[in-house]
Amino acid sequence: MIHEVAGDILLSSTQAIAHGVAPNDHFDSGLALGLREKWPSMAKDFRHYAHQSHPK
Numbered sequence: 001m002i003h004e005v006a007g008d009i010l011l012s013s014t015q016a017i018a019h020g021v022a023p024n025d026h027f028d029s030g031l032a033l034g035l036r037e038k039w040p041s042m043a044k045d046f047r048h049y050a051h052q053s054h055p056k
Contacts, residue, residue, distance in 0.1 A: 010034050023050040 009017060009031065019031055027036035027043045036043040049055075 008034075010038055021046065023055050 019035070021027075021032060025032055025046075027033055027046075032043075
């Protein structure tokens with residue numbers, strides 16, 4: 001089931017949030033920045049994955 005979210009998506013009580021991120025994203029603006037600030041290890045792990053796997 002998909003729920004519509006209004007306002008700050010990071011305050012949602014949903015169990016999962018899907019957000020596309022480019023392999024070389026610096027997580028320095030918009031939702032990506034909010035994700036990096038709230039979960040810094042997620043951004044670090046993604047950068048490591050992107051450097052190792054070279055996703056397209």
